[in-house]
Amino acid sequence: MIDSYTVFCAPLQGVTNHVWRLAHATIFGGIDAYFSPFMRIEHQQLLKRDINDVSPVNNQGINLIPQILACKPNDATTMALHLKDEGYSHININLGCPFPPIALRHKGSGMLPYPHEIEALFRALKPIPELSFSVKMRLGWQRPDEWQQVLPLFSIIEPKFIIVHPCIGKDQYKDSLNLEAFQEIVDSSSFPLIYNGCIHSIDNVMSIIHRWPSLHGVMIGRALASNPALLVPEKVTPDNYHKFYLEIYNHYAATLTGGDHQLLSTMHAFWDWFLLDANHKCRKAIKKATSIEKYENAVNELFNSL
Ligand SMILES: Cc1cc2nc3c(=O)[nH]c(=O)nc-3n(C[C@H](O)[C@H](O)[C@H](O)COP(=O)(O)O)c2cc1C
Numbered sequence: 001m002i003d004s005y006t007v008f009c010a011p012l013q014g015v016t017n018h019v020w021r022l023a024h025a026t027i028f029g030g031i032d033a034y035f036s037p038f039m040r041i042e043h044q045q046l047l048k049r050d051i052n053d054v055s056p057v058n059n060q061g062i063n064l065i066p067q068i069l070a071c072k073p074n075d076a077t078t079m080a081l082h083l084k085d086e087g088y089s090h091i092n093i094n095l096g097c098p099f100p101p102i103a104l105r106h107k108g109s110g111m112l113p114y115p116h117e118i119e120a121l122f123r124a125l126k127p128i129p130e131l132s133f134s135v136k137m138r139l140g141w142q143r144p145d146e147w148q149q150v151l152p153l154f155s156i157i158e159p160k161f162i163i164v165h166p167c168i169g170k171d172q173y174k175d176s177l178n179l180e181a182f183q184e185i186v187d188s189s190s191f192p193l194i195y196n197g198c199i200h201s202i203d204n205v206m207s208i209i210h211r212w213p214s215l216h217g218v219m220i221g222r223a224l225a226s227n228p229a230l231l232v233p234e235k236v237t238p239d240n241y242h243k244f245y246l247e248i249y250n251h252y253a254a255t256l257t258g259g260d261h262q263l264l265s266t267m268h269a270f271w272d273w274f275l276l277d278a279n280h281k282c283r284k285a286i287k288k289a290t291s292i293e294k295y296e297n298a299v300n301e302l303f304n305s306l
Pocket residue numbers: 010011012013014015036037038067094096097136165173196197198199219220221222223
């Protein structure tokens with residue numbers, strides 16, 4: 001919480017999985033809830049990786065809101081029922097993913113131009129007893145006013161809150177925020193709103209809260225992946241960053257079974273986001289490392305430079 005505002009950690013597919021979340025909550029914290037990267041159905045089945053990621057056994061001690069991505073009502077209910085069986089009572093629905101192979105199949109933000117499909121999804125989910133929902137969305141897929149035809153549908157599921165990343169799917173991650181459109185949503189929504197997008201500091205959080213005091217809270221993604229201590233300035237120490245890194249590295253070194261290549265590619269994905277402002281030369285050496293020895297040397301050099 002910052003003042004009385006909720007602070008959520010955004011889901012980042014391939015980054016904020018359970019290993020990252022547990023390390024984050026243990027070493028840094030400052031987050032009211034973590035959201036899982038979306039789970040999806042492929043070939044009529046839940047993916048083992050997704051099941052594992054949201055399993056309560058792997059998320060002990062953290063407040064996790066699992067997220068689903070679907071366009072077919074049956075797929076959505078299959079995931080919701082699985083999550084309910086796992087003990088979850090709140091599920092987040094992804095209407096924001098901008099990745100073209102997903103969006104072009106009417107999923108994520110690609111569903112926003114098709115309100116009748118969203119309506120069918122909501123009507124299928126609503127009757128599941130003891131489940132509540134929230135939604136994470138963009139303004140639209142192609143146009144920044146597509147949300148207008150979606151907003152009335154929220155009365156079907158009565159979301160606990162709506163997380164809005166105020167840009168369109170077609171812009172991907174260009175960070176072209178449309179704050180006028182966000183203002184319109186603030187003026188029109190009867191459900192609590194969470195602001196998401198390009199928050200880089202506590203000061204950014206404060207100015208958003210100042211501009212829209214009726215918000216329920218904010219959600220932060222990439223900046224937290226880069227600086228996991230963003231919300232807890234007293235924990236900004238090289239030692240804490242190193243501990244956080246080691247929790248993650250040691251976990252993968254002990255559990256991945258695909259050899260050095262798999263370990264290196266997993267850690268390279270982590271470094272795509274971690275400590276983006278750290279020594280550029282060391283970061284480059286980490287990304288280029290083709291053996292564990294070179295990789296560990298480059299990592300040690302980077303932590304020595306902090
Ligand atoms: C690599 C990556 C993966 C993402 N995966 C998801 C996801 O699984 N579910 C989702 O709702 N949003 C996902 N997002 C979007 C983020 O949750 C967030 O909405 C977006 O990055 C804007 O917030 P930020 O500027 O604080 O990062 C992803 C973003 C990135 C960069």
